[in-house]
Amino acid sequence: MQENETISSSTEEDGWEDFHKRSFVVDCHTDVVLELFGRKDMFGDRKDFRRLADRGARGHVDIPRLIDGGIDCQVFAIWSDPRRSENPTLRSLELIAQLLTEFDANRSKIRLVRTFSEIESAKDEKKIAALLSLEGGEPLADRPSLLRVFYEMGVRSLGLTWSYRNQLAFGNRENPKSGLTESGFEVVKEANNLGVILDVSHLNEAGFYDLASASRGPFIASHSNARSLREHKRNLDDRQIRLVADRGGAIGINFTPSFLSDTQATIETACKHIIYMTKLVGSEYVGLGSDFDGMEVTPVGLEDVSKVPEITRRLLESGLSRKEVENILGLSFMRVFREVLK
Numbered sequence: 001m002q003e004n005e006t007i008s009s010s011t012e013e014d015g016w017e018d019f020h021k022r023s024f025v026v027d028c029h030t031d032v033v034l035e036l037f038g039r040k041d042m043f044g045d046r047k048d049f050r051r052l053a054d055r056g057a058r059g060h061v062d063i064p065r066l067i068d069g070g071i072d073c074q075v076f077a078i079w080s081d082p083r084r085s086e087n088p089t090l091r092s093l094e095l096i097a098q099l100l101t102e103f104d105a106n107r108s109k110i111r112l113v114r115t116f117s118e119i120e121s122a123k124d125e126k127k128i129a130a131l132l133s134l135e136g137g138e139p140l141a142d143r144p145s146l147l148r149v150f151y152e153m154g155v156r157s158l159g160l161t162w163s164y165r166n167q168l169a170f171g172n173r174e175n176p177k178s179g180l181t182e183s184g185f186e187v188v189k190e191a192n193n194l195g196v197i198l199d200v201s202h203l204n205e206a207g208f209y210d211l212a213s214a215s216r217g218p219f220i221a222s223h224s225n226a227r228s229l230r231e232h233k234r235n236l237d238d239r240q241i242r243l244v245a246d247r248g249g250a251i252g253i254n255f256t257p258s259f260l261s262d263t264q265a266t267i268e269t270a271c272k273h274i275i276y277m278t279k280l281v282g283s284e285y286v287g288l289g290s291d292f293d294g295m296e297v298t299p300v301g302l303e304d305v306s307k308v309p310e311i312t313r314r315l316l317e318s319g320l321s322r323k324e325v326e327n328i329l330g331l332s333f334m335r336v337f338r339e340v341l342k
Contacts, residue, residue, distance in 0.1 A: 252289020
């Protein structure tokens with residue numbers, strides 16, 4: 001594929017369903033690995049496993065539903081709850097190992113990707129491209145050099161925090177005046193050198209601007225919404241949204257109901273956030289970051305990843321152009337992947 005060639009092959013004659021199928025669709029955040037690893041019972045044994053191959057009766061993401069949703073590239077978050085993980089490094093390694101086992105067991109349908117060209121190759125092979133993201137820097141154990149180890153295992157995106165303060169930065173629930181630590185700045189530099197995408201979704205405001213000033217290239221907010229529509233610490237204000245766009249990044253709209261609305265959230269509510277950001281900065285900087293399997297309750301109409309095509313229908317009916325909708329579905333994040341992933 002040439003540098004300026006689009007990965008989509010949709011045409012103006014397509015109906016919305018065919019248009020969705022032909023578009024390249026990226027979901028920049030799911031927590032499904034926590035479900036795959038299994039829950040612990042009262043004796044400490046892991047029970048109630050889910051498998052990527054099986055269409056689940058609970059949860060939001062598995063391979064059959066990813067296919068139904070037309071997802072071409074799924075970003076899998078590796079998260080070690082800082083409130084409960086005694087050894088975040090070991091926990092993250094266990095989660096990565098579990099995901100790699102699942103990918104290997106389903107190699108005809110999904111593959112781990114590390115570069116932009118591998119994402120394209122997965123599409124050609126009719127496989128789902130799986131990218132790994134580290135959500136929270138606790139597994140680095142205040143040793144920025146460890147990012148290289150996770151990079152070698154396939155991690156290609158990094159959020160420095162998850163909500164709370166760690167060795168690298170302050171999260172969105174913490175001190176609004178303190179941002180990145182000295183180690184945090186070192187990690188940003190190392191991420192830039194390696195070709196790891198930096199993610200601001202859980203940083204507090206000071207950390208957001210620290211990272212923006214320190215990072216050489218584009219950065220993303222993998223799963224964040226518009227604060228102008230829903231006042232929430234996890235959402236971005238207009239100035240932040242504009243800065244992500246000015247730096248060539250992208251923002252994935254999060255489907256978590258409390259981030260969408262203070263009343264009942266629906267698929268229409270999610271589309272309102274998408275359209276708001278599109279009008280503010282342009283569709284080239286807006287995408288999808290569902291947070292599926294990271295929420296207990298979903299918006300009405302977005303019960304799982306198989307419902308994503310309905311977003312396409314509603315966006316087209318709202319008056320957005322097909323090119324704008326293509327960008328939102330995946331080309332915005334693909335542009336960032338092309339620039340950052342080495």
